[in-house]
Every structure is written in C-alpha cells, then in structure tokens.
Amino acid sequence: MSDTNRILVAVDESEESRRAVTYVAEMVSGKAGCEVGLFHLASVPNMIEWGGSEDPVVEARTETEREIQYRQMEQQTEARGNALLQRMQTLLTEKGCDVSLQLVRQNEHLGRKKIAQTIIDTAKKQHFGTVVVGRHTFSGLTKLLHNHIGERLMRNQEGINVWVVV
Numbered sequence: 690m691s692d693t694n695r696i697l698v699a700v701d702e703s704e705e706s707r708r709a710v711t712y713v714a715e716m717v718s719g720k721a722g723c724e725v726g727l728f729h730l731a732s733v734p735n736m737i738e739w740g741g742s743e744d745p746v747v748e749a750r751t752e753t754e755r756e757i758q759y760r761q762m763e764q765q766t767e768a769r770g771n772a773l774l775q776r777m778q779t780l781l782t783e784k785g786c787d788v789s790l791q792l793v794r795q796n797e798h799l800g801r802k803k804i805a806q807t808i809i810d811t812a813k814k815q816h817f818g819t820v821v822v823g824r825h826t827f828s829g830l831t832k833l834l835h836n837h838i839g840e841r842l843m844r845n846q847e848g849i850n851v852w853v854v855v
Contacts, residue, residue, distance in 0.1 A: 693818035693850055695789070697726040699808045699838075700777050705823030709854040710777045713821055714784035726790035726817055727777050729770040730807055732799045733763055766795055790815060805841035812849050819850040 698713055700706040710727075717723040770793030778788045792815075794807065812820050822839045839853035 692816055694722045695724045695726065695815075695817040696819040696821060697728055697790075697808070697812045697815065697817035698777070698821045699728045699730065700773065700823075701729065702773060703823060705854070706777070707780070707823070709821050709823035709852075710780050712854045713852075714781045714786050717786055718784040723787070724789040725781055725786050726792065726815060727774045727781075727788060728790075728808065728811055729773055729793045730799065730804055731766045731770045731793060731795045733759075733766050733795045763795060767793055770795075801838055801841055805838050805844075808838070808842060809847060809849055813847075817849070819852060821852040821854060824853045824855045 696713055696717065698706075698710055700710060713725060717725065771791070774791040774793065778791060781788050792811065794811070796803070796807070808820055808822075812818075820842060822842060824837060824839055837853075839851065842849075842851045843853070
C-alpha cells in the first residue's frame, strides 16, 4: 500500500527539477513522518548494430570490445545519476528532510509514455503515495505540440498523488 507521507521526486539535470526538490523540501521540512525519495531515470546510449565479420576471431574480439564499451557507458551514466541525486539530497537535508531512497534506473529506449509509466511503477513498488516532477515550460507552437511528463503522470497516476511544480 502506498503512503502519501512518502514522496518520490523524479529528477533530471534541469532547473525545473531543482525547483521541484526545493519545493518539496519547503513543504515537508519539519513534518514528522514524511520521507522523500529521489529517482533519476537515465537514458543509456544505444549501441549501433554492427554487421559483424565473416572471420569468427574478429567477430568475437569486436563483440567483446563493444560489450566493454557498453558497460563503461552504463557505469558513467550511473555515476552521473548518483552525483545528481547527491546534489538533490543536499538540498533536502539542508532543510531537515529525511531522504529514504536514492535510485537511478537506466533504460535504452525512453519515450514520454515509458518514462511516466516507469515513474509510477517505481513509486508503487517502493510504496510512495506521492510523485513530484518539475514542469518544463514551453513557448509558442512548441507548447501546442509538446506534452509534459507531468501531464502523462496525471493521466496514468493510478492511485498515486502527483505534484507538478512550475
């Protein structure tokens, strides 16, 4: 069962995410029983398919090299995500908030629908009753053509409170 006193803040490198974390810190600072989790969903670069080689030795060597490169990219992505969460945690702890979770997940194919669903699934799995995201603002025609993760979260929230911080 999800607990509304457990708040999951989904963050990226944006100013909007920093504002969302600051807002949560101000809202829950000093409130007993509130816990905050930080979640970063990172996109791992796709490796371009390689046609291979007719020489099995070359094929095996190339596949091994590609696997090593991919693992290095995953490790770098994980490290950047953890550094981001550490910076965001500092904003929260300076206001006296308890940070109960820091989670980085990686996925190769991230679209808005998948991002929103992954955030909701993570909140449910970790028993968070509230999800918070920062609202990216768009201007002009972009505003008409672009929808935001927060909008998708609100449509797919499935019993989770959603805060979208502007």
